[in-house]
Amino acid sequence: xxxxxxxxxxxxxxxxxxxxxxxxxxxxxxxxxxxxxxxxxxxxxxxxxxxxxxxxxxxxxxxxxxxxxxxxxxxxxxxxxxxxxxxxxxxxxxxxxxxxxxxxxxxxxxxxxxxxxxxxxxxxxxxxxxxxxxxxxxxxxxxxxxxxxxxxxxxxxxxxxxxxxxxxxxxxxxxxxxxxxxxxxxxxxxxxxxxxxxxxxxxxxxxxxxxxxxxxxxxxxxxxxxxxxxxxxxxxxxxxxxxxxxxxxxxxxxxxxxxxxxxxxxxxxxxxxxxxxxxxxxxxxxxxxxxxxxxxxxxxxxxxxxxxxxxxxxxxx
Numbered sequence: 001x002x003x004x005x006x007x008x009x010x011x012x013x014x015x016x017x018x019x020x021x022x023x024x025x026x027x028x029x030x031x032x033x034x035x036x037x038x039x040x041x042x043x044x045x046x047x048x049x050x051x052x053x054x055x056x057x058x059x060x061x062x063x064x065x066x067x068x069x070x071x072x073x074x075x076x077x078x079x080x081x082x083x084x085x086x087x088x089x090x091x092x093x094x095x096x097x098x099x100x101x102x103x104x105x106x107x108x109x110x111x112x113x114x115x116x117x118x119x120x121x122x123x124x125x126x127x128x129x130x131x132x133x134x135x136x137x138x139x140x141x142x143x144x145x146x147x148x149x150x151x152x153x154x155x156x157x158x159x160x161x162x163x164x165x166x167x168x169x170x171x172x173x174x175x176x177x178x179x180x181x182x183x184x185x186x187x188x189x190x191x192x193x194x195x196x197x198x199x200x201x202x203x204x205x206x207x208x209x210x211x212x213x214x215x216x217x218x219x220x221x222x223x224x225x226x227x228x229x230x231x232x233x234x235x236x237x238x239x240x241x242x243x244x245x246x247x248x249x250x251x252x253x254x255x256x257x258x259x260x261x262x263x264x265x266x267x268x269x270x271x272x273x274x275x276x277x278x279x280x281x282x283x284x285x286x287x288x289x290x291x292x293x294x295x296x297x298x299x300x301x302x303x304x305x306x307x308x309x310x311x312x313x314x315x316x317x
Contacts, residue, residue: 016132019122026119026127033113034061040071042112042143048079048189055089063096072098075106075146076153077189078167090153101150104170105187107142115140171198176215 020026034041066072072093080086081102090100111119118130118139130136151166167188174184185195199211208214277293 016130017135018129018131019124020126020129022126029129030111030119031061033117033119034065037065037070037113039114040073041065041114042110042140043072043074044107044110044143044146045074045076045080046106046108046189048077048191049083050080050086050089052085055085059089059092062093062098066093066096066098073147074098074100075143075150076100076102077106078102078104078151079189081153094153100153101147102153103146103150104167106146110139110143112136112139112143168198168202171195172202172214172218175199175202175211176218178212178215 109121120128122128181195185192203214206214206217208217
C-alpha cells in the first residue's frame with residue numbers, strides 16, 4: 001500500500017468518507033454522535049415543513065443536547081415559519097437556548113458535530129459521513145456564509161411577518177430569471193399551489209400580462225435586489241491656470257463662460273416607460289435631475305410601489 005494511503009488510514013481508521021446504507025444506520029450513528037458531542041452542533045435543513053413524527057422524535061434529543069450546554073445553530077427555510085408544527089418545534093428549541101435562522105434557500109440537510117464530522121444525504125440512500133478536514137472546512141465556510149446572511153427566527157405571531165416580503169422578493173427575482181413555477185416552489189420549500197398564488201398576485205400587482213413582463217417592470221422600478229455599485233474613482237482636480245488679462249470693456253461672460261452642463265453618452269431612461277429622459281435645460285446647472293419623463297409616469301410608478309407593498313403586507317398577514 002502507498003505511504004500516503006497508510007498515513008491516511010492511520011489518521012482516519014474509520015475512513016475519511018463513509019457511506020451509511022439506510023435510515024436505520026443513520027439514526028443509530030446520529031444518536032451515538034450526538035450523545036458524544038462536546039461543544040457544538042450545526043444543522044441545515046431544506047424544506048418548508050418537516051414530518052410531525054420526525055419532529056416528535058428529534059425534540060427530546062435536541063433538548064437533552066441543549067441542557068448539557070452544547071451550542072446548537074440551525075438554518076431553516078423561510079417557508080418553515082408558515083408551518084405550525086415546524087414553528088412550534090422551533091419555538092421550543094429557541095426557548096431552550098438554540099439559535100435558529102432562516103433563508104429563502106438553504107443547502108440540503110447537513111449536520112456538523114464539533115466541526116470534526118459531517119453527515120450529508122446520499123443520492124443512493126442513507127448518508128455520507130465526512131471526516132476529511134479540507135472538505136469539512138469547505139462545508140463550515142458555506143454554513144457560516146449562509147448564517148451571516150440569514151434572518152434570526154422570531155417566535156409568536158410575528159414569526160412569519162418578518163420574511164413574507166423577502167419571499168415575495170425572491171419569487172420576483174426568480175421570475176425575472178425565467179424560472180418555472182415548479183422550480184421556484186422546490187427551491188423555496190413551498191407547494192406548487194402556493195407558488196402559483198404568489199406569482200398570480202405579483203402579476204396583478206405589477207399590472208403585467210406575463211411573467212417576463214413582470215420581471216421587466218420590477219427591474220425598471222427597482223424592485224429587484226441589486227449589489228451596490230463600486231464607488232467611482234476619484235477625479236484629480238484640474239490644474240489651476242494663471243488668469244489671462246482681458247481687454248478693456250470686455251463682457252465678463254467672454255472671459256469666464258458659463259460651464260457646459262451637457263454630458264456626452266446615452267440619455268438615462270424613465271424607469272416607468274423606458275423612454276429617454278428629457279435633457280436638463282441649458283441654463284439649469286444645479287438641482288436634482290428628473291427621474292421620470294412625465295408626472296404621469298411618476299404617479300404610475302408610485303402607485304405600483306404602493307400596490308406591491310400592500311400585497312406583501314397582505315401576504316404576511
